[in-house]
Amino acid sequence: MSFTAIAAPLDKSNIEFIGPLGENMQVKPFQTPHGQAIINNVLPQLQSSANSVSVFGKKQSWQPFNKINALTLGGLQALRFNIDVTRFSKGTLSIKGVENAQLFINSELQTGDEHTYKLALANGSHNVIIVVQQVANWKQVTLDFEPKADTDKITINTSATQRLTAKQLFDAPTLSALSLAPDAKQYITSTRTYSSKTANQANVVTELKNNDKQTLYRFEGQQPSNLIWSPDNQFLVYMLGNELKQLNRKNLTIKTLASELEGTSNFNFYNNSSLIFSWSKSPDDHNSLTKHYKGLQDRWSYARNVSQLYMLDTKSGLTKALSQGPISHSFEDTNSSRGKLLMSRQIMAMQASTHPETELVELDLNSNKLTSFGKFKTFNHAKYTNKDVYVVAGPDFKNGAGRALPKDMLANNYDGQLYLLSDNGKNVKALSKQFDPSIGQLNVLDNGDALIKVTEQDTQPLYLFDLSKQRFKKLNTGLDIVEQFSYSHDRNTQVLLSGTTASTPQQLKQLNVSKNKAELLWDSKPLAYANTQIPTLEEFNLTNQDGVEISGRVYIPSNLDKTKKHPALVYYYGGTSPVTRGFTGRYPFNLWAANGYVVYVVQPTGATGFGQKFSAQHVNAWGDYTASDIMQGTQAFLKKYDFVDSKKVGNLGASYGGFMTMLLATKTDMFSASIAHAGISNLTSYWGEGWWGYLYSGEASKNSFPWNNAKLYSDHSPVFHADKVTTPLLLLHGDSDTNVPVGESLTMYTALKLLNKDVELIEYKGANHQIFARDKRFDWWNTMLAYFDKQLKNEPQWWDSMYSQD
Structure with missing residues (x-):
């Protein structure tokens, strides 16, 4: 009819x-x-x-x-x-x-x-x-x-009341920067919003506020960066364009300290009248026709830039160099009472190694004497604590000082560990061997204790490491994900922090460390999500065939009729880090659920934050454990959630997760439609062509190369098994991706097309590994939902409206 x-x-x-x-x-x-x-x-x-x-x-x-x-x-x-x-x-x-x-x-x-x-x-x-x-x-x-x-x-x-929308998630006000004064009496926040009027251009407002949340000063035009506070609490110093400005906290007068500072970054106070900062210089391009590569890192557009450390006197404006030479030096920390500066540097500008060595050095600012603390294959960053030095590095730091693994297992050095170096680096003490979370950002309080942000399973909380008691204490932020934080230097330490939970948008809080209690200062929910239905979140963990607990979570659409069958999406990453519990992000689970999909996020074997043994199984596996966990998890998910239609389940992932989508398509037909964003189809070409491919493979394929373990590279590359694919597959890729070059999707697309498989390829022009621009982000989100609507809901109209006229 x-x-x-x-x-x-x-x-x-x-x-x-x-x-x-x-x-x-x-x-x-x-x-x-x-x-x-x-x-x-x-x-x-x-x-x-x-x-x-x-x-x-x-x-x-x-x-x-x-x-x-x-x-x-x-x-x-x-x-x-x-x-x-x-x-x-x-x-x-x-x-x-x-x-x-x-x-x-x-x-x-x-x-x-x-x-x-x-x-x-x-x-x-x-x-x-x-x-x-x-x-x-x-x-x-x-x-x-x-x-x-x-x-x-x-x-x-x-x-x-309305359902959650893409515009809410992208346009809502978010805190893009924050900083707390040393005396905790003032703080700075930068709030970023988007709108249809400004399109891809963000509107950013930076405000200086007091403890009563009153705005004392407001930047609305050109925005400040590199905001730092003088130790004596008199000034706020910041960059505005290429000028360094000083704002008097008492009378709000502004003074220009220095200009012509193009290429500067990472300003830090050494004392009340001296700043230490990085200043980089790009080499002159004498040949526009060819490029003679000098080493592996030379593929990076910034590889030939050299950055050195300088000290600026705020009274006179005079600047002096603290480091020099053809190799860049990076700032780690200062100890003004001892007249010391801690720096890190690569051993050489271009290193032919999957694990380039980093040297940690200390400069005596009075005598200019340079002391080396050692050269390390794994190193993240370092901070002073009294006379000793905290270091964050992988388990293999200092000949495996941080390993908590069986002898026959190779460590995953993306799993950050905390160490204490003493006696100029001669002695090392591993502090986190029995601490499963992966150590990330490190700051040191005036008493020597460490304030650290960690990855703990799928959360990113704050911990306090008590140096005297040698123990970790979790801080009660009330957030799943602490996005950024700043702390005071008074006796009663305060922490200013922002973050979200899986079901709660961004908040700003101030936490009293001694009381371990947080106060809410700002909440984006009433501003951008009032009367909005947020999907229900449920925890869903399972024990895999090896007896290991695999955690996950499920987003259920609001007011879902559980007497009917509904489509579902399964999301994963599978690389060295878990899929964290942020409220939104590049992959908006809450939005997918608002569009009628039951969403299962699974955390397969290999991620950091679950202990060293769990993360070490990522090494030389390339999807073996990961694929098994995803398939087992999906089967258990379908068994428990009987209102999900097992014939209408889609799966997707990005980067390593995109690789997993392609790999799963060669192993199973349990999914009815698949999306791989920026995925790897050939481990060998990714290893050789991706800007960081050989570095990442230095952990993921440790000691394995195409010439000594060809089986690993071929057997685990999806394109070598393209003939086994039966699931409809959408490949998404930025055509300017330097991390995973677009050729990875082109290779798989070519194979599947020649095999007459159901495959689509969408390239985003000018986009790198991630889709940031507002217009591209909305189109990208729409493309994924439209594809799944077509394949899982038998609703092709949206997809056809976007792509049938191409």
Whole structure:
């Protein structure tokens, strides 16, 4: 039976009306040269969830449209409602009886022909605002919707509750930087937002605030960077462009300390009047026709830049070099009471090694004497603690001082460990052998204790390492993921930190270390997620066939009818780090669940944060344990969640996870559709062509090379088994990816096309390994959901609307 689309009027009881706004207008906005700007500026007030709007001192309230009996009104009027769709839908919205109006959907102005608008609506809630400037008779105003097909069904309502949207996740205010003063009496935050108006350009506002959250100073134009506080609590120093500025915290006056500082970074106070910083210089390009490679690292665009450390006197502006030579030096820490500077440097500029050596050196600033603490194959960073030095490095540091593994196992040196070096590096003590979390960011308090951010399973909490008691204590931040933190230097240490939980958007907190209690300072939820349905989160762990617990979590759509079968997505990484519990990110689990998918995130064997033995199984495995865990986990997930349709399960991953997607496609047909973003199809080409391929392979394929272990490289490369693939596969890749070159997807695409397999390839122009730009991010998210809608929901319309005309 054929279907003929018929326009139907929208129920006025599900539409709200407000007006008149500015009823004494002599000239309507459309009669001025600035009409659209006038409408755009009032739009945010109309979009808010408030029940009323005040204009020129007169308050007007929203009311049901079907109760309006007016004819012609002065000023402006507006209609608002939500359109909800459960699948991608198209149709035509007609506004009749209106002479002049603008239609906004999700803040974006729609273009139409004589008040007729063609709509294409993705699955979700869509906010509709119609700003009306001229109507002859409101009793004759109607809105009609004509669906394009019988599947294009919409519902309208005026509910304040909505499903989570992509725009919320990307555009919501987030803290991109924070810093706490040494005395904890002031702090700095930088808040970043996006909007349709600014497109890919972020709007960033940096504010200096006091303990009462009052703004003392505000940067709205050019934004400061490298914010640091003087130890005596008098000044805030920062970079603005290529100038170094000093803001007096007491009277807020500003002084320029130095200029012409292009290439500088990483400013740190040495004492109250001296700064230490890095200054890099790019070599002159004398030959634009060819490039003669000098070593393995020369593939990196920045490899020939040399960075040295300098000291700046803030009183005179005089700068002096602290390091020199053809090899870059990196700042680690200072100890002004001892007149010492801790630096790290590569042994040589270009090293032909899968594990380049780093040397830790100490400079005596009084005598200029340089002391080496040693040369290490694994090294992350170092900090002073009194006369000794904390070091974060892998288990193999100092001949395996941190190993907590059987003798026959190779360590995964991405699993950060904490050490204490003494006697100029001659003695080392491993501090975290029995501590499973992987050590990340390290800071040292004035008493010598360490404040560290770790990866603990799929969380990133803060721990305090008590040096005297030699023990770790977890700090109660109330967050799953601590994104960034800053701490005070007073006796009662305070920590300013931001972060999220898996189901809670970003918050700013201040934590009292001694009381181990945090206070909420700022919360993005009421600002950007008010009245938003957040999917339900459940923990789901299993014991694999080797008796090892494999953790995971499941996101369940709000108000899911569990008497019916629903599609699901399985996500994983599988590399050396777990998929952490951030509220949002490049892969928005909450958004996928809001679009009707049950989402299972699995943490397979090999990741850091679960102990050294767990992470060591990543070495020379290339998916062996990982693939088994993902398949076992998916089977257990389907058994427990019987409302998931086992015939409608998709899987996806990125980078190493993209490799896993390709590899799984050669091993199983349990998935009905797969997506690999920036995945590896050939271990040999990735090892040789990726900028960091040989370095990463130095751990993932430790001591194994194509000439001494060809079996590892061929047997584990998906393209060598492309003929076994039966699952429809979408390959996504940035065409400027330097980490995993786009050739990895091209290789797999070529193989599957020649084999007449179901494969699609989408390249993002100008994108590297990750998709950052707002327009590309939305398109990328839409592409993934549209592909799964087509394959798992039998809803090809969204995918076809995006790609059928290419």
